[in-house]
Amino acid sequence: MTSFKLPALRALGELADCQPIVVIDTREQTPLAFSRLETVRGSLTTGDYSVAGLEDLISIERKSVADLTTCCVDSQRERFERELHRLRGFRFRRLLIIGTEEDIWRQKYQSNIMPSSVMASLCAFEIRYDVPVVFCADSEKAAALVERWAFWFARETVETLNELCRRTPARHFA
Numbered sequence: 001m002t003s004f005k006l007p008a009l010r011a012l013g014e015l016a017d018c019q020p021i022v023v024i025d026t027r028e029q030t031p032l033a034f035s036r037l038e039t040v041r042g043s044l045t046t047g048d049y050s051v052a053g054l055e056d057l058i059s060i061e062r063k064s065v066a067d068l069t070t071c072c073v074d075s076q077r078e079r080f081e082r083e084l085h086r087l088r089g090f091r092f093r094r095l096l097i098i099g100t101e102e103d104i105w106r107q108k109y110q111s112n113i114m115p116s117s118v119m120a121s122l123c124a125f126e127i128r129y130d131v132p133v134v135f136c137a138d139s140e141k142a143a144a145l146v147e148r149w150a151f152w153f154a155r156e157t158v159e160t161l162n163e164l165c166r167r168t169p170a171r172h173f174a
């Protein structure tokens with residue numbers, strides 16, 4: 001009987017030294033500046049950031065406070081809610097707001113929408129679409145957070161696969 005070696009199993013050891021690559025959607029006009037992980041531009045079906053090879057599992061939608069307030073207005077809200085609905089299909093999903101809740105409460109944006117309406121919309125989005133909302137004070141901190149999410153999500157994915165390969169006899173892969 002010949003031994004059966006799973007190519008992925010051999011490659012898992014090599015993955016220990018690899019870093020995930022952040023995918024930046026081609027429509028993202030002013031992407032975050034990443035300092036620790038490599039990036040590539042690519043077409044994402046949903047969201048602005050993902051991880052190469054895991055594009056169907058992780059998606060991060062980024063909005064500035066000004067963009068967010070525009071998305072809460074009737075003319076843009078329907079399109080944005082469709083985007084949030086698509087995010088539900090991802091194992092890891094986030095709505096990343098560049099700015100603070102205080103920026104919203106102090107109405108540091110151009111729209112006439114009331115701060116309470118913006119905050120109520122965020123609560124509705126979180127509950128209706130099961131998409132966690134995370135605020136980051138500035139783009140630099142947001143980039144570092146996306147890098148941490150990308151790293152840890154990729155690591156957990158590799159560890160899960162590694163554990164699956166250890167527990168599943170090779171004959172199940174034949």
